Amino acid sequence: MLLMAFFLEAVLHLLYKQWASEESLFPLKNGLPGQILQAMHTSQIVLVDNAPKGTQLKLLLQIEGKHKLYFKPKRYQLSDVINGNIYAGFDRHNSEVFAYYLAIVLNFTWIAPSVIRKIHVNNDILPVATIGLKKTMVKNASGSFCIYGKCYYCKINETVCPDDKGQIEGAAILYLDKTFKIYKSPWRRSYTSKKMEWEKDNNFCKKVISTHSTKRLLNLIDVAIFDFLIQNGDRHRYEVYKGKIVLFDNGKGLGNPMVDELDILAPLYQCCMLSSSTWQHLEMLSGGSLTETVKLLSSFQQAKLATEDHYKAVERRLLKIYATVQYCIGKHSSAKVFKNT
Incomplete structure (x- = not known):
């Protein structure tokens, strides 16, 4: 022992x-x-x-x-x-x-x-x-x-x-005993009935592009995809270490498997850009393999992490991400949507 x-x-x-x-x-x-x-x-x-x-x-x-x-x-x-x-x-x-x-x-x-x-x-x-x-x-x-x-x-x-x-x-x-740089998310919520600028302006991304690097913006879009899959709509700020956003505070996910709040994807459909490597990885996870792999890796826990309804919801939301990317491609072309990082 x-x-x-x-x-x-x-x-x-x-x-x-x-x-x-x-x-x-x-x-x-x-x-x-x-x-x-x-x-x-x-x-x-x-x-x-x-x-x-x-x-x-x-x-x-x-x-x-x-x-x-x-x-x-x-x-x-x-x-x-x-x-x-x-x-x-x-x-x-x-x-x-x-x-x-x-x-x-x-x-x-x-x-x-x-x-x-x-x-x-x-x-x-x-x-x-x-x-x-x-x-x-x-x-x-x-x-x-x-x-x-x-x-x-x-x-x-x-x-x-x-x-x-x-x-x-x-x-x-x-516990990560390190110093992180903290930023307010451009797509944060007001937590009141007041609508934020991104909720009223579909061209909001133009303002974000003027103040954020392409690398940071692609990182924010990756985070939005991640949050949409679990339905975490509470990322009002984000922490950065070595230039990368760290996925802290994911506890507001898995709330209601019957609801898909599409506005979590606003960074994707407003900016219509995505890392090429992220897209390639997402394409490989179609047909149920995303949640099947999560189940396989998490089997170490010897504890159930979610209901079948939540696993089905993740797969359903993945299809909506595919559809959103196809919408962007139809609007702007693949060459403009996908970015190499």
């Missing part, structure tokens, strides 16, 4: 030494992804605290080797449908993990590893909880300790409680 712990710590140490090549945020070769995920899934927790920032409850776990994980707790059953606007409800923990595998299949490699993990409140949290965390814990009617956390929207009457085994399930996401 000690040998295994030493091995997993060494894996994470190697991860940090190889941080962010020009191709990916984390190493993706020689079996390292699986070793990293295994370390995140099984390493002993030595400290638990409230995460320092954010709008929703999440914990900060320190594991062996002083490495850290964000922990977003389960708020919904997989079959729950989130009604309302595109950013309604709590974050979905399964969306964070689903997004990790989806990004890898799409060859969008600037995303933090994420796993489903269960932590026992009495065994894993209470013995190593900080004083600050304990102050945000209350007992429920059955005597179990529940957590309401410390965040912008955290409320004492909206707690996360353990299941009948004393465990809390959630997404464990590798």
